[in-house]
Amino acid sequence: MSVQPTEKVYIEILKKLRSIIVEDELQAGDKLPSERELTDRLSVGRSSVREALRALELLGLIETRRGEGTFIREATGHRLVEVLASFILNDEKARTDLQETRHIVIKDCVELAIMRCTSAEKNKLEELIDRMKDASVDKINLACKQFEKVIIQSCNNHLLYRLYVELTGYGSSLLRTNSHWPPEMCVEVMELFQQKKAKELTDLLSKQNDAVHRI
Structure with a gap:
C-alpha cells in the first residue's frame, strides 16, 4: 500500500521531533519544548505538531501535565520500546x-x-x-x-x-x-x-x- 503525502509529512514530523530530543539531550522526565517552539523549529503548522504529540502520547512516549507542559515518559512498555527502536536504529x-x-x-x-x-x-x-x-x-x-x-x-x-x-x-x-x-x-x-x-x-x-x- 502506497504511503499518502499526509502520512509522509506525519513521519517527517516524528523524525524531526526525535532529532530535537537528541540535540537537546532530553531524557525521560524532561520537558519537551512548547507547541509554539516546536512549530517554529520544525517549520510546520501548529495543528500538525499537536497531532504528532497526540499520537506519541497515545503510544505512551510522552505525557501532558495540565499547567506544566509535555514530558518524556520512562520506557516501560513494549509498544514504547518498539517505536523508539524504529527511530533510534536508523x-x-x-x-x-x-x-x-x-x-x-x-x-x-x-x-x-x-x-x-x-x-x-x-x-x-x-x-x-x-x-x-x-x-x-x-x-x-x-x-x-x-x-x-x-x-x-x-x-x-x-x-x-x-x-x-x-x-x-x-x-x-x-x-x-x-x-x-x-x-x-x-x-x-x-x-x-x-x-x-x-x-x-x-x-x-x-x-x-x-x-x-x-x-
Whole structure:
C-alpha cells in the first residue's frame, strides 16, 4: 500500500521531533519544548505538531501535565520500546550496537543453558537437528530459528530471554537480515553443548558474530 503525502509529512514530523530530543539531550522526565517552539523549529503548522504529540502520547512516549507542559515518559512498555527502536536504529552505529548487544546476551544465555538445560530440552534440540536434514530451505530456516530459541530458553532466565527476543525482532525487521544460526552452526553448537564445553562454545559464537559483522 502506497504511503499518502499526509502520512509522509506525519513521519517527517516524528523524525524531526526525535532529532530535537537528541540535540537537546532530553531524557525521560524532561520537558519537551512548547507547541509554539516546536512549530517554529520544525517549520510546520501548529495543528500538525499537536497531532504528532497526540499520537506519541497515545503510544505512551510522552505525557501532558495540565499547567506544566509535555514530558518524556520512562520506557516501560513494549509498544514504547518498539517505536523508539524504529527511530533510534536508523543510524549505523546504533545498528552495530544492537548486533553487539544481542551477541553478548546470547553468550550469557548459552553459558547458563549449558548448566541448566533439561533432558526434554536436549531431546528437542536433537529433534530440530534431524529436521534440518534433507528439508526445504524454508523448513531448514524454521528449524534453525527454533533451535536457537530453545537454546536461549533453556538458560531459565526470563529477563535474558526477553532481551534476546526483542533484540532479535529488531534485528530481523530493521536490519533486514536473518540473525539465526545457519544449520552447520547449529550442529557445532549441539556438539559443544552436549560436551558442556562453555569456552569453546562462546568462542564459536564470537567467530560467527564477527563473520556477520563483516558481511
